[in-house]
Amino acid sequence: MPTIQVNGVELFYKETGSGPETIVFSHGLLMDHAMFEPQRVAFDGRYRVIAYDHRGQGQSSDPGYGHDMDTLTEDVASLIQALNAAPCHFAGLSMGGFVGMRLAARRPDLVRSLTLMHTGAQKEAASSRLRYGFLAQLVKVVGTSPFTGIAVKELFGRTTRTSGEQVKGAMLGAWTEKLRRRPRNIAHSILAVMNRPEFSATELAAIRCATLVIAGEDDTAQPPANQQRLAAAIANARLVRIPGAGHSSTLEQPQAVIAAMRELLASKA
Numbered sequence: 001m002p003t004i005q006v007n008g009v010e011l012f013y014k015e016t017g018s019g020p021e022t023i024v025f026s027h028g029l030l031m032d033h034a035m036f037e038p039q040r041v042a043f044d045g046r047y048r049v050i051a052y053d054h055r056g057q058g059q060s061s062d063p064g065y066g067h068d069m070d071t072l073t074e075d076v077a078s079l080i081q082a083l084n085a086a087p088c089h090f091a092g093l094s095m096g097g098f099v100g101m102r103l104a105a106r107r108p109d110l111v112r113s114l115t116l117m118h119t120g121a122q123k124e125a126a127s128s129r130l131r132y133g134f135l136a137q138l139v140k141v142v143g144t145s146p147f148t149g150i151a152v153k154e155l156f157g158r159t160t161r162t163s164g165e166q167v168k169g170a171m172l173g174a175w176t177e178k179l180r181r182r183p184r185n186i187a188h189s190i191l192a193v194m195n196r197p198e199f200s201a202t203e204l205a206a207i208r209c210a211t212l213v214i215a216g217e218d219d220t221a222q223p224p225a226n227q228q229r230l231a232a233a234i235a236n237a238r239l240v241r242i243p244g245a246g247h248s249s250t251l252e253q254p255q256a257v258i259a260a261m262r263e264l265l266a267s268k269a
Helices: 033-043 069-082 095-106 126-142 145-155 166-180 186-194 201-205 224-233 254-267
Strands: 003-006 009-016 022-026 048-052 088-093 111-117 210-216 237-242
Touching: 003 069, 009 033, 009 069, 022 033, 022 069, 022 095, 033 048, 033 088, 033 254, 048 069, 069 095, 088 095, 088 254, 095 111, 095 186, 095 201, 111 254, 126 145, 126 186, 145 166, 201 224, 210 224, 210 254, 224 237, 237 254
Parallel strands: 022 048, 022 088, 088 111, 111 210, 210 237
Antiparallel strands: 003 009, 009 048
16 A cells, blocks of 8 residues: 655555545544545545545554644644545544644645534543543553553444444444554554644634534433534534444444535535
8 A cells, every 4th residue: 555755754555446526534642544444445446535644643654743633633634645646535533533624624624514513612621531531641651451441442443343233343443443553653643632723713714614523322422412512513514423332433423424414415416
């Protein structure tokens, strides 16, 4: 799979499909580009689809700095330009959404439409910063394996975790193993997400493209109320709530995400 050198880092990306328009997928913390695999399969018959890994995560390199949301936004802006993908339909989940809203507000020339999943503009609560700041320091020493159970509970909703469906069980098992094997340097990304500043109302008002905001009814990491506030603050935004989805709806309820995105993309055709 290809990599590209941009903004002082080597970013891994997966590109499939073809068409006059491009969809760029940006993943959440602890995850990687593969969390959009169901959507890639659904859309690459009509679109060029690019899913990439943030610096220090997945298969991208880690220069040891620049894990903050502003630098990650500069990374993907450079990626989009280098791959001649502008203006793209940008879809970001959680951490990828923090990047997406910054990209749409600051580089509107690069974004045709915006999908924000399980994300919010507010800074992390003090209690969460304290808890996950402590966990990040432990991850630096012992890795992610001892904390896999915590990560799974944060990333996947109760409906998914208690489902008896074979397909969901296999998906959850595969991602649990991935989370268990994340490297110690993932701690830098955890700290960057936990300590991100609030994205101001002024910047949210600068987002003018058609925007889809997706909330998971089972999401405890970013409860639906956060997405409701986000959608209300962005002009031309529409909120979709997905039952049975936690913080990873692209994997938990992939068809619902695909349907919501199809409606957005059709409106921009």
